[in-house]
Amino acid sequence: MVVSCDAVTVSRAGVTWLPPVSWQLQPGEHWVIRGDNGAGKTTLLRVIAGKLTPTHGHVAYAFVTEHDWEARYRQVRAHVVYLPAHAFAVGQSSLYYQQRYYATGNEDVPTVESFLGDLVEAVRRLGHDHFDLTPLLPLKVTYLSNGQLRKLILLRALAAQPHLLLLDYPYEGLDEPSRADLNRLLEGVVAASQTQLVLTDHHHHLPSFINRTLVLDKPSGTTPPQSNGVLPPVAVAGAPIVKLTDIRLQYGEKILLAGFHWTIRQGEKWVLMGPNGSGKSTILALLNADSPQGYHNQVELFGRPRGTGESIWDIKRRINFLAPELLTYGYANTPRNQPVAAFLQQRTLAVHTEPVAEARWQAMLAWFGLEALWRQTMASVSTGQFQVLLLIKAFAVPRDLYILDEPFQYLDPTHKQQAFRFVQHYLPAEAALILVSHYHHDVPDYVTLWKRIGYESENPPQPH
Template identity: 35%
Template sequence: MQPFLTLEHITVRYLDKTLFTDLSWEIRSGEHWAIVGPGGSGKTSLLHTILGKNNVINGRMAHHYYDRYRETFPVTDPYFNYRRLLAMVGHHHDFRNLSHTTDFYYQQRFNSMDSSDAPLVEAYLDGQWEDPLLAPLNLRPLLKKELIKLSNGETRRVMIARALLQKPSLLLLDNPFIGLDVQSRQGFHGIVDHVAATGTTVVLVTTPKELPESITHVLQLENGRVTGTFTRQAFLAQYREEEAVHAGPEPDAALIKKLTADAIPASFEVIAQMDDIHVKYGDNAILDGISWTIRPGEKWALLGPNGSGKSTLLSLINADNPQSYANRIILFDRRRGSGESIWDIKRKIGFVSPELHQYFSSQATCLQVTGSGFYDTIGYIRPCTPAQLEKAAGWMQVLEIAQYANVPFRQVPASVQRLVLLARALVKSPPLLIFDEPCQGLDAHQKNNFKQLIETLCRHISVTLIYVTHYTEELPACVNNFLRISNGKII
């Protein structure tokens, strides 16, 4: 088989950091690769290197498919280069509003006037949504939605559709399955297989448990080094031998007890009470007759497929959605709209979600971002006291990311960013924790450590928990209440 892409002894830098040294890898025509490895091993950076976003300062990277394209098709555009034959779907969207800027903000999706500045899905897809290649993505229900109102899983489906419409020679996918419900993940496996069958080469970052049938080879990374290349069969045989995740040492219970010594007491009759909740945008009903009561100390799992209304329901509790004033909602024993500010509510909540991560582009250090949880700001707007920064450092230690304390948030791996935001949610030891897909993008060890942390935390303080996930094995053992919704209704 002919070589398709060659990386030959490359050294790669981004800003002042060396990402790879003397890395070699070759993809041959007809091969489709998965890149696996622990968090921070360089998986996303390798995709960005192929895409041309990082500087190759030594060695050689050869895009053979581009050379063959130039030999086959006359190219008169002087700006045409190999990037025209690439498409990538990353962690975060790059949507532009109707003003042709990317100036979206987190709560914008819940404000009907502001969200109208975002284009509809059908416009973003240039009216090509009927392409048979996109059928498994089930895009029809999304076409009349503004991009900003899409759930995390819906956003990923639309981004994947846009990339597929480019008909690229090489499709790069960075963890394409995270944020997708079970049905969508199964459907996307089929999409990857179909894309591969049409002649597009696929390279995806994924977990060992999510290998589409079309993947022929696996590249394993650790600390920026290639630790193995395998055929699919050889990798799966090895992985089955190592599949059991060995539980690491339990989190430092004494440190957790110290960090939560001044936890806000949950002296409430109800944390949240919602009676016959209805939320509509135009003719589109998002929530339809939801009633839910959460009492202090309860541990809830909120479950449902992409687009079922989970994020909207959480936005009513987290004081992000103005439609809470049009419904009967009691938060922390107080009727919503009775004079309390959103900051009075947020002070009692620790919150993290994929959407929050999307809009957290702070220039601050990881320690400062963790400390911003004391003031519920998106960014390090209000300086923390030394005592607050000490507590923030303690939570980073518990989550095993203390070494990143003084590194700018934007320069650390996505998995570390997620752990920083989890530390930010925990830092003030609030009476209510809302974790919306908290383990998204974490490796097996990081997930296991976080799960143990939550179980340890719940043994030490009377915290109330709402946990959203598409992977029930991620639920901490302390969760014993379940609410499942679909199409905005309790099922």
């Protein structure tokens, strides 16, 4: 036995986070934990990592020999590395999601080299065939794409050679080649070391060494998602609201994108696809008035060219924006004791600024079967449920343009299908939609226009 959980449960303020779980990790085993959003997958990983004390039950480790609580915790930390889904703020809780686009805002942000410290060479060796570290070393971590940062943090965790590595949703945010690279990297590390893996996942192709599955049931008393309402009529494309002409994106000597054209009209529904690091997030930053590169490119938003005296807040008031950065930094900076109702009603320029009626919030929560969250605190919200809350906030107030960057991350299949219908139901008929995804199965049928960057062919035929 390496790790043993004996009737472990976690509950706080009368809310069950993890129903009773009895489970053992034996030598040579590598597990995937599955289950619906809110079933307790992340909670179980935190318990195993020693970061959360169970309400009832006991966790035992073969490598823990001390009896003093602090000494035991130090031994657990020496042998167990936990990489949470929201690990990408790299300890910089003061970061904000636009920070990568402003030179003066990055003075206190570490470079990749300083972030890795003494592990640079170890990470370089681990990623030799799968991750080109050298050109990234002088960059600030805020300049990395979501996928690049995820791989970097994972490699750093592996470089520490832990006995047990706990990964919470490690595949979210990675394109198909990067997921395959990650599997090959993990398979190589496991074959060459004694590291055992336990990871959470919903539906991705897993490494070949995963040989055990644990499925957690959702706590009793939860409400299933609802099927709601009549879907809105399909809109006919109208006037252009976005026009990008001959766009060139460059950071120093690095040219990220050149000769890029894109026109988006009212009522159109687009998917934007491209490999990690291809420039998708930077294009979205042009549209959301976050990137200064909009001033020296031909960018026209809502019928007006950038740099003609317009206010960025006038632009943002017409856009609802959801991105992985909001999930990462929002999760890191949201007080655990904040009521969910207060989190939803909290006005932020990133999502909504007008007051929203409580009945609308309740109806949107009920769509996903999460109306009970209204009376709970953010501490009881799971990773997938937090993603749902951000999606709800993005549709609280009608806008002209909706930019959803990987909005279905961390969602189980049932909630993902509900999210597809939620977006279609609450999207105004005349509004335009831009959906960013790495996965074809994350693109609803009603999204019919495709824009691909970073591939040999910019606009290949639409996948079936």
